[in-house]
Amino acid sequence: QLQLQESGPGLVKPSETLSLTCSVSGGSISTPNYYWGWIRQPPGKGLEWIGSLYYSGSTFYNPSLKSRVTISADTSKNQFSLKVSSVTAADTAVYFCARELTIFGVAPKGPDVWGQGTTVTVSS
Amino acid sequence: QSVLTQPPSASGTPGQRVTISCSGSSSNIGSDNVNWYQQLPGTAPKLLIYTTDQRPSGVPDRFSGSKSGTSASLAISGLQSEDEADYYCAVWDGSLNGRYVFGTGTKVTVL
Numbered sequence: 048q049l050q051l052q053e054s055g056p057g058l059v060k061p062s063e064t065l066s067l068t069c070s071v072s073g074g075s076i077s078t079p080n081y082y083w084g085w086i087r088q089p090p091g092k093g094l095e096w097i098g099s100l101y102y103s104g105s106t107f108y109n110p111s112l113k114s115r116v117t118i119s120a121d122t123s124k125n126q127f128s129l130k131v132s133s134v135t136a137a138d139t140a141v142y143f144c145a146r147e148l149t150i151f152g153v154a155p156k157g158p159d160v161w162g163q164g165t166t167v168t169v170s171s
Numbered sequence: 172q173s174v175l176t177q178p179p180s181a182s183g184t185p186g187q188r189v190t191i192s193c194s195g196s197s198s199n200i201g202s203d204n205v206n207w208y209q210q211l212p213g214t215a216p217k218l219l220i221y222t223t224d225q226r227p228s229g230v231p232d233r234f235s236g237s238k239s240g241t242s243a244s245l246a247i248s249g250l251q252s253e254d255e256a257d258y259y260c261a262v263w264d265g266s267l268n269g270r271y272v273f274g275t276g277t278k279v280t281v282l
Binding site: 084086093094095096099107108109110143147148154155156157158159160161162163164 | 173203204206208210214215216217218221227259261262263267268269270271272273274275276
């Protein structure tokens, strides 16, 4: 059974870089059948897709965050990571990692398996 | 601001049928398949409907999805107390170099 688990600091200072890791068990991220992505949810608000990574290394990012976001993978550890630079209070959210559906790897078509989420607060 | 618009709330009594709408455009719902997610309080979202009208294994057939033009709908028939949750539609949007977008979300209350 596929499981995803987010990890990383729960508190980040403004202007610094937020770094999270998603550890995957029960399946390999080196598969052409799925993308691997990040989604966030500010307190009391809706879901926002951040971006996704394919096993080939190709990525898709939300244009609203693209200049500050990097998603990368460590296949030896079966993990993928998120970095968001120059954070502000607006980046305070629950961050979820997820496996995402795809059709022939052209683009991500939405999460089907989610991690439990991790809360990140941006504050000095 | 999401490009997919949902009503903020919907409600019904146990056993009733509730329908949630999701309004988009030609660059998203009009050209791709829709997913629906259920988020119970304090938990991660769960895939409820994929490819517009398909249910993952384990999802009751009380939940059904459909699409017409640039709008999609989720129907919950035989509403149960455990259906009280937030529901989000979602789809790939081909504008702005492409991005996956979620709807604004609908809170379903079982009266």
